[in-house]
Amino acid sequence: MQEGATEPQTEFVIERLVSMGFTVHRSTGVRHTLLGGVGPQDDFDPLALEALDGVKECHRIVSPYKLASRSFKPGGTIVKIGEVEIGGSRVVSMAGPCSVESESQMEACASIVAGTGAQVIRGGAFKPRSSPYSFQGMGEEGLQIMRRAADRHGLLVVSEVMDQMQIPLLLQYADILQVGARNMQNFNLLRELGKARKPVLLKRGIAATIEELLLSAEYIMSGGNYEVILCERGIRTFETSTRNTMDIAAIPVLKRLSHLPVVADPSHGTGKREYVLPMARAAVAAGADGLLVEVHPDPDHAASDGAQTLRPEQFTQLMQQANAIAAAIGRTV
Numbered sequence: 001m002q003e004g005a006t007e008p009q010t011e012f013v014i015e016r017l018v019s020m021g022f023t024v025h026r027s028t029g030v031r032h033t034l035l036g037g038v039g040p041q042d043d044f045d046p047l048a049l050e051a052l053d054g055v056k057e058c059h060r061i062v063s064p065y066k067l068a069s070r071s072f073k074p075g076g077t078i079v080k081i082g083e084v085e086i087g088g089s090r091v092v093s094m095a096g097p098c099s100v101e102s103e104s105q106m107e108a109c110a111s112i113v114a115g116t117g118a119q120v121i122r123g124g125a126f127k128p129r130s131s132p133y134s135f136q137g138m139g140e141e142g143l144q145i146m147r148r149a150a151d152r153h154g155l156l157v158v159s160e161v162m163d164q165m166q167i168p169l170l171l172q173y174a175d176i177l178q179v180g181a182r183n184m185q186n187f188n189l190l191r192e193l194g195k196a197r198k199p200v201l202l203k204r205g206i207a208a209t210i211e212e213l214l215l216s217a218e219y220i221m222s223g224g225n226y227e228v229i230l231c232e233r234g235i236r237t238f239e240t241s242t243r244n245t246m247d248i249a250a251i252p253v254l255k256r257l258s259h260l261p262v263v264a265d266p267s268h269g270t271g272k273r274e275y276v277l278p279m280a281r282a283a284v285a286a287g288a289d290g291l292l293v294e295v296h297p298d299p300d301h302a303a304s305d306g307a308q309t310l311r312p313e314q315f316t317q318l319m320q321q322a323n324a325i326a327a328a329i330g331r332t333v
């Protein structure tokens with residue numbers, strides 16, 4: 001809709017779209033209201049809609065994902081949580097341990113994370129482990145511990161939701177709900193998250209194409225939750241030198257195909273501590289809107305993913321270098 005289009009004009013266009021058989025998704029931006037019509041109609045005339053009062057322009061979105069497509073919101077999406085904006089000019093850093101282990105561990109992590117200017121603390125309370133015998137996470141107690149540590153240091157919380165039944169618990173304690181790589185195509189979970197009204201950080205599946213990632217985002221968005229943050233965390237290839245193959249090219253590709261913010265996870269992307277810093281630098285240079293990094297006060301004794309987890313001083317160095325690269329491309333950290 002045009003800037004300043006009136007509510008009756010917008011309502012009229014919605015009614016017209018509905019009468020044509022479309023499901024309408026409304027997204028109100030700072031300047032413009034966007035109406036996304038998803039439907040079976042392929043013989044409608046966009047010009048007829050453009051002729052309606054208050055309409056700025058009308059485009060047919062040909063990609064299989066509609067709401068996640070860049071053409072739905074050419075200016076890009078900024079996910080705003082309190083003071084933090086993900087997808088804006090600032091590169092947002094999210095860091096913390098792989099798993100929440102104890103009150104003292106999370107207090108140390110929150111102090112490291114906040115001390116470097118990062119804005120979000122991460123930590124899994126429900127862990128998707130390849131082996132059922134590995135540590136599975138602290139559950140609700142872990143979420144409580146992380147929330148308390150985050151609040152003491154003015155940080156937001158991102159944590160993984162593995163199952164629909166955990167959604168209410170995550171909504172209670174976390175600011176961003178993470179969908180892990182193994183759950184990227186858990187369509188029942190994605191649909192339920194579509195009903196939630198909190199941002200979702202959606203990780204790319206270990207063998208998922210970029211199109212599949214965007215279709216998974218579409219599942220969440222088609223339920224009415226438009227606050228999706230995409231995350232490149234490496235994919236499985238024939239290469240064995242790294243845990244996964246960090247697909248840096250996916251960052252500019254996603255930015256081109258979609259309006260959603262893109263975050264990069266060089267920790268899972270490489271699986272080895274020494275490669276996290278160079279890949280974090282590469283991700284910022286490639287245009288990532290944020291970083292998701294594992295850091296722990298004593299990574300060699302971490303309950304999970306210690307090998308890829310940074311020591312505090314390494315994380316400080318990462319933040320300094322990410323900052324320098326962000327500045328070089330006209331952004332801040």
Ligand code: PEP
Pocket residue numbers: 098124128179180181182203233268
């Ligand atoms: C994690 O963030 O700790 C995690 C399990 O990530 P992924 O789903 O990318 O493996």
Ligand code: MN
Pocket residue numbers: 098099268294304305
């Ligand atoms: Mn991990």
